[in-house]
Amino acid sequence: MLRGRRRERQVLDDLLGQVRSGRSGTLVLRGEAGSGKTALLDHLAERASFARVLRASGVEAESEMAYSALHQVCAPLLGHLDALPAGQRGALNTAFGLAVGPVPEQLLVGVAVLGLFAEAAARRPLVCVVDDVQWIDAASAVALGFVARRLSAESAALVFAVRSPGDLLRGLPELRVDGLPAAEARELLDSALTGPVDPRVRDRIVAETRGNPLALLELPRSLSPAELAFGFDGSSAAPFADRVEAGFERRIRALPPATRTMLLAAAMEPVGDSLMLWRALELMGVGPESAGPAEADDLIELGARVRFRHPLVRSAVRRCAATAEVRAVHAALAEVTDPVIDPDRRAWHRAHAAAGPDEQVAAELEGSAGRAMARGGWAAAAALLERAAELTAAPSRRGTILLAAAGAQAEAGSYAAVPGLLGAAELCPLDALQQARLERLRAQVAFKLSHGRDAGPPLLAAARRLEKLDPVAARDTFLLAIGAAVYAGRFGGDDLRVAAQAARDAALDGETFADLLLTGLVSWVLDGRTAAAPLLNRCLDAADEHGDPGLLWLTLPVASEMFRTDVAGRLSRQAIRSAFGAGALAQLPDALVMWAVSLINDGRLTEAAEVLDEIDEVARATGASVYQISRLNLAVRRGPADEAETLIAAKLDEAAAHGNGRLHSLAKDALAKLHLALGNHRAALRAAQEMTAYRELATYQWCLRELAEAAAGAGERDIAEAARDQLAETVATTPTPGALGVKAVVDALTAPDGQAEQLYRDAIDLLSRTGTGVEGQRARLLYGEWLRRLGRLDEARAELRAAHQAFTTMGAHLWAGRAARELVLAGEVVGAATPDDRRELTTQEAAIAQLTVAGRTNAEIGAALFLSPRTVEWHLRRVYAKLGVANRRELTAARSPRSS
Numbered sequence: 029m030l031r032g033r034r035r036e037r038q039v040l041d042d043l044l045g046q047v048r049s050g051r052s053g054t055l056v057l058r059g060e061a062g063s064g065k066t067a068l069l070d071h072l073a074e075r076a077s078f079a080r081v082l083r084a085s086g087v088e089a090e091s092e093m094a095y096s097a098l099h100q101v102c103a104p105l106l107g108h109l110d111a112l113p114a115g116q117r118g119a120l121n122t123a124f125g126l127a128v129g130p131v132p133e134q135l136l137v138g139v140a141v142l143g144l145f146a147e148a149a150a151r152r153p154l155v156c157v158v159d160d161v162q163w164i165d166a167a168s169a170v171a172l173g174f175v176a177r178r179l180s181a182e183s184a185a186l187v188f189a190v191r192s193p194g195d196l197l198r199g200l201p202e203l204r205v206d207g208l209p210a211a212e213a214r215e216l217l218d219s220a221l222t223g224p225v226d227p228r229v230r231d232r233i234v235a236e237t238r239g240n241p242l243a244l245l246e247l248p249r250s251l252s253p254a255e256l257a258f259g260f261d262g263s264s265a266a267p268f269a270d271r272v273e274a275g276f277e278r279r280i281r282a283l284p285p286a287t288r289t290m291l292l293a294a295a296m297e298p299v300g301d302s303l304m305l306w307r308a309l310e311l312m313g314v315g316p317e318s319a320g321p322a323e324a325d326d327l328i329e330l331g332a333r334v335r336f337r338h339p340l341v342r343s344a345v346r347r348c349a350a351t352a353e354v355r356a357v358h359a360a361l362a363e364v365t366d367p368v369i370d371p372d373r374r375a376w377h378r379a380h381a382a383a384g385p386d387e388q389v390a391a392e393l394e395g396s397a398g399r400a401m402a403r404g405g406w407a408a409a410a411a412l413l414e415r416a417a418e419l420t421a422a423p424s425r426r427g428t429i430l431l432a433a434a435g436a437q438a439e440a441g442s443y444a445a446v447p448g449l450l451g452a453a454e455l456c457p458l459d460a461l462q463q464a465r466l467e468r469l470r471a472q473v474a475f476k477l478s479h480g481r482d483a484g485p486p487l488l489a490a491a492r493r494l495e496k497l498d499p500v501a502a503r504d505t506f507l508l509a510i511g512a513a514v515y516a517g518r519f520g521g522d523d524l525r526v527a528a529q530a531a532r533d534a535a536l537d538g539e540t541f542a543d544l545l546l547t548g549l550v551s552w553v554l555d556g557r558t559a560a561a562p563l564l565n566r567c568l569d570a571a572d573e574h575g576d577p578g579l580l581w582l583t584l585p586v587a588s589e590m591f592r593t594d595v596a597g598r599l600s601r602q603a604i605r606s607a608f609g610a611g612a613l614a615q616l617p618d619a620l621v622m623w624a625v626s627l628i629n630d631g632r633l634t635e636a637a638e639v640l641d642e643i644d645e646v647a648r649a650t651g652a653s654v655y656q657i658s659r660l661n662l663a664v665r666r667g668p669a670d671e672a673e674t675l676i677a678a679k680l681d682e683a684a685a686h687g688n689g690r691l692h693s694l695a696k697d698a699l700a701k702l703h704l705a706l707g708n709h710r711a712a713l714r715a716a717q718e719m720t721a722y723r724e725l726a727t728y729q730w731c732l733r734e735l736a737e738a739a740a741g742a743g744e745r746d747i748a749e750a751a752r753d754q755l756a757e758t759v760a761t762t763p764t765p766g767a768l769g770v771k772a773v774v775d776a777l778t779a780p781d782g783q784a785e786q787l788y789r790d791a792i793d794l795l796s797r798t799g800t801g802v803e804g805q806r807a808r809l810l811y812g813e814w815l816r817r818l819g820r821l822d823e824a825r826a827e828l829r830a831a832h833q834a835f836t837t838m839g840a841h842l843w844a845g846r847a848a849r850e851l852v853l854a855g856e857v858v859g860a861a862t863p864d865d866r867r868e869l870t871t872q873e874a875a876i877a878q879l880t881v882a883g884r885t886n887a888e889i890g891a892a893l894f895l896s897p898r899t900v901e902w903h904l905r906r907v908y909a910k911l912g913v914a915n916r917r918e919l920t921a922a923r924s925p926r927s928s
Contacts, residue, residue, distance in 0.1 A: 033064065039203050040072045043185050047153045048078060052179035056197050057189040059205030061340055062242025062272055065189035068205065069157045072187060079153035079183075080104075086163030088343070093372065094405020095123045097164035098141065098171050101156055108147040113887065116140035123167075123403045132403065134167060138174035145175060146182045146896035154184040161190035161197065166407040166440065176200055178895060181902030207239025217244045242338060243272050276344035279325055286318040288348065291328065293357045295345040296377075300333040308360040355381045372396040376412075385421035393419070394429065397436070406440035409433075414449070427456025431466055438473055446473045464493035468505050475512050480686030484512035484523045488530060495534050503538065506531040507546050510553070511582050517689025518722040528553035541567065541574045545582060552589075552725070561590065561761040568595050577603050577619070584622040585726035591759070591767035593800055597626035624658040631801035631838040633666055638875035657691065660698040664705065665802065665840040672702050672842075693724045700734040705842035707849065709741030720751075729758045729770075736774040737810070745778070752778045766803075769794030773807050776814075784814060802843075805834045809847055816854045824854045832858070873910070876903050881920045 039055070046053045057065045073081045084100035102120070109117050119132035120140045148154050158164065158172060176186045177200065188197060208216060213234045221230075234244070280288060290309060297305050306316065322328045329335045336342045346354070362377035375392035382389050393416035400409040413433035420426040430453035437445040450470050458466065468490035475483030491505035510531065513524035528550045536543070544567040551560035564586050571583055580603055587596040603619035620643045627636035640658055660679060663672035676695050683692035696719040703712035716735040720728060732755045739747035752774045759767040769791050776787035788811035796804030812827035828851045835844035848858045879889045886897040886904075895903075904916075913919045 033068065033208075036068055036203060036205060037071060040068060040187075041075060043187070044072070044076055044079075044155070047076075047155060047183050047185045050181075050183050052149075052182045053185045054176040054179060054200050055185070055187045056200050056202045057187065057205050058192070058202050059189075060191055060240065062240045062246075062338065063205045063207065064241045065205050066159055066338075067241075069159055069187065069189055072155065072157060076153075076155040079155045079185075080148065082154065082156040084156075084158045084164075086158070086160035088163045091163050091165050093165055093376070094167040094400045094403050094408035095137075095165065095171075097158070097168035098137075099124050099168075101158065101168075101172070102141060102144060105144050105148045108144055111147045112140055112143045116143055120144070123405075125399070125403060128402065134170045135174070137167075138171040138178075141171050142175045142178050142896050145179070145184050145186075146898045149182040149184040150898060154182070155187070156185065157187045157189070159189045161188045162192065165405070167403075167405045173197055173200075178899075180895060180899040182896065182898060208241060208244075209239065210234060213239040213244055216241060220245045240272075242340070246272050246275050273340045273344045273347070276327070276341050277348050279327065280341075280344055280348045283321050283325070284318070286314050287321045288345075289314050289353070289357070290318040291322055291341075291345045292349050292353060293361065294328060294330075294334050294336070295342045296354070296357050297334070297361055300335060302330060302332060302334050304361070304364055305334055307364040308357070311360045311363055312356065355383060372399060379415045379419060382419055384419075386419050387421065387425075390416040390419040390425075390429070397432070401436065401439075406436045407442060410436035410440060410442070410445070417452075423456045424458075427453045427458050427462065430456065431458070431462055431469075434466075434469060438469060438476075443473045443477055446470070460493065461497045464490050464497060465501070467493065468501075468508075471512075472508065475508070475515075478686040478688065479512075479515045479691070480688045481512075481516035481520045481523065482687065484509055484516055484520060484527065487512050488523075488527050491534075492530060495536075499536055502534060503536045503542060503546060506534065506536070507542060507549075507579070507582065510546070510549050514582075514585075514725050515688055515690045517693060517724060519683075519687040519689040519692070524553055541570055541576050542579060544570060545579060545586070548586065549582070557589075557758065558761045564590055565592075565762070568592055571595065571599055572602070575599060575602075580618040580622060584618075584625075588726035588730070591729075591762045591764040591770075593626070593629065593764075593766045596622060597630075600626055621658055625661065628658060628661045628665065629800050629802060631805065631834070631840065632878060633662060633839040634874040635878045636662055637666075657694050660695060664698045664702040665838075665842060667842040667845075669702065669706060669842060672698075676702065689722065690724060693719050693722060694727060697727055697731045697734065700731065700738060702842070704734065704737060704741075705846050707741075707846060709738050712738035713742050713744065713747070717747075729755060729767075732758075733770050733774055736777050740777040748774075748778050765794045765797065766800055769800065769803065769807070773803075773810065777810070781818065785811075788814060801834075802838065802840060805831050805838075805840075806843065808834070809843070809850070812847075812854075813850050816850060821854050825851065825856050828854060829856070873903055873907050876900060877907050877911075877919065880904065880907075880916055 036057075043053045043055055057068055059065050069083075073083065082101050082104060084097050086097055102124070106120075109120065112120070116136060116139060118127070118129050119136040121127035122129040122132045123137050145154060145156075161169065164172075172186070172188075176188070176197070179186060188200075190197065207213065214230060217230060217234060280291065283291070289312060290305075293308055293312070293314075294305055297308070309315070309318070319328070319330050323330060327337050327341050329337075349357075358377045359381035362374050362381055365374035365377060367374050371392070375389065375396045378386075378389045379393055393412045397409040397412040397416065400406075400412060410433050413429050413436060417426050417429040417433065420429060430449050434446050434449035434453065437443070437449060447470065450466055453462075453466060467486055471483045471486035471490060474480075475487070487505055487509035491502050491509050494502035494505055506527070509527045510524065513520050513527045516523055531546060532550050532554065536546070544563070548560055548563035548567045551563050568583075568587055568590060571587075575583060580599065584596050584599060587593070587599065600619050600622035603622075620639055624636045624639040624643070627633070627639060636658070640662065657679075660672075660675060663675050676699050679691055679695040679698075683689070683695060696715045700712045700715035700719060703709070703715060712734065716731055716738050719731045720735050722728075732751045736748045736751040736755070739745070739751065755771055755774050759771045772787045772791035772794060776784045776791060779787055788807060791807040792804055792811065794804075795801075795807050808827055809831040812824050812831060815821075815824035815827060828847055832844055832847035832851060835841070835847055851858050876889055886900040889895070889900045890897045908914060908919065911919065911922055913922055
């Protein structure tokens, strides 16, 4: 099977060379069944004698058993568990069923496996190969895909073989394993032919198999003498893999009945345990002699482990079997599977052995699903529950199980599967509480997918139904309904007011953080911002000690509404630390988004860009749908302008398609900022006016600043003064430094020249020390422009030069461009930008450098950027070399002045 393949072997040898030299590598071997991927993995394993080789293979029968493939990979490395942080160690122990603990999030499991690989590779290079990835369980696929993207400086390689990469492996380096070239294909075919064949027939076989090695070896064995003598029958349009499998089927059907039973049992026994196989066969009256014909026909190898010639043999065996035969084999395997040591696999076999409803088996499957959930295997739990529902005769019981399966699919991120399960559950008798929970789940999934208007009314209906049934669930659902209406915004009509009034009428009293948040938001909607401000500030004051990570998506916008930029940054950082420390990572995407917002506002754009890239990894690992408006905020600062405008247009289209008014408003806010950076005041004014036509939570009052600047620049003084008056009313209830700084900017824009100067200075001071570094430099830019217009050119150049340098250092290229244009008008020649040391570093190196200067340890940096501590140390050495420093202290000294 490896005859030829010089190019492929060279790629694998080069990968091993990387590992031998202390670097990591990942590779996906992609090819159809029979193309020789497994043979290439064998070659890799043989050549990796200098390394520790881990092997795993996907087995279709285990595709619903959470972490089964990952356990194959990690079992030899569990001796390194003690080197991992406690949270990661606990996550792996729980995922593998070695201990009982909180449900581990999939991302934490991935981080733990990455740490395990790093620890093992530090002692001896590591090569991990995973075959038949298309059949490994979803939880393992998520973790291994995550690790493959994060390997960096470890002496380790991770190589996958798969027919089609799918989303979890997409984007990784790929090597296509296609058919052999014609000459090599003819040579391989000749080795399989037992007699002379017409050259034209041989050429047709080569052409129609497209050089697939397995097909070339197996098809001649399945063709009749007449076909070989007079012509290969190419009339079938089926893929040749199917035709190879059909050839295996013909050979299997020709075997004695006992041999076919033996093969079927081997196909159903997923781990290749020969002792268990023979024990099951003994129950069925099949003895060891049954293996002879199958071994002689090169279909299977029977030793300490059972191995089929090719996965297509396994699937052909199953296709040859009647339903009754399959059930009989599952029943025998269930009988010999230990109910204490391996209850889940026993329940799975029993479920497939059942010919009809079986309440006892259904109960066992529910127990298995519970254990899968405890390990974080939500997809596996959903599959177990779906089968349990099929085996449940009582309609009411079936509805309960289907509802649980739908919830598990939602937790797994498989949102497309949820509506069908909920529809099936609705056909069963549900009590009032179950019906309300069903409606809530359906609306939650709709909101998760689009953040549009459609989710709000159903969530409100569910909240109303839950009022008398489950007050705590009702409160949480009212919060969801209000949050959904906030996102629907201007496209939601009166939805927000209706939801808030319904929540107030429900009179759900309480003193938890969620209760405070609900009370404050209801007041904000119904009573106005001034009345609500004390309630919302009380909620934010409680957030540090009593905040709910699951409510970050609403808490942080409230912090922005109250101009509490310090709270927003602090809460997001706390949530990230908590997520990694305790393993509660379900809310990590929201925390990272808000952290990115804080970084952007503070002018730490390089670090923010890295966080935004990591959010994509988190979304892939957790199955979360992440609302990344932060990319707009970054684009209108960094540019290029045409790319930013394209992104804004795309977001406006998306907002219209989904009824997402908040997204529409934020895109208009971004458009206003973009045009201000470019000096297009009229266009900025139109965008800002449209944004402020609706009072969005968190962003309306900030955009009043854009409105005032655009109006002042366009000569529309009345509009600028109206924006000033609106902002003054808002700031009066929340006079934080950030709020006062924004107000000072707007006041300066509309003040007489005799009063403006001190206002500009106040704005620069207030906005440069409150986590709003970009706004502080924008205030400095406006001050420099004002000085230039007054003819105070020396002073103007000093302020404009400082703003230009700050924007350049931040990477805010659009704003640096505006400052450069103003400097030219002030009489200063601005040379071409000289890349500072930040842009000599890669994005990841810059982020690591910034976190190091901030005092983070390697472990903390690794947790934030999803790298192993060893990888962080490797990158730091490169940073030191590039910047000409020797250690952390020198790096901090070199970077801190520019970061201040």
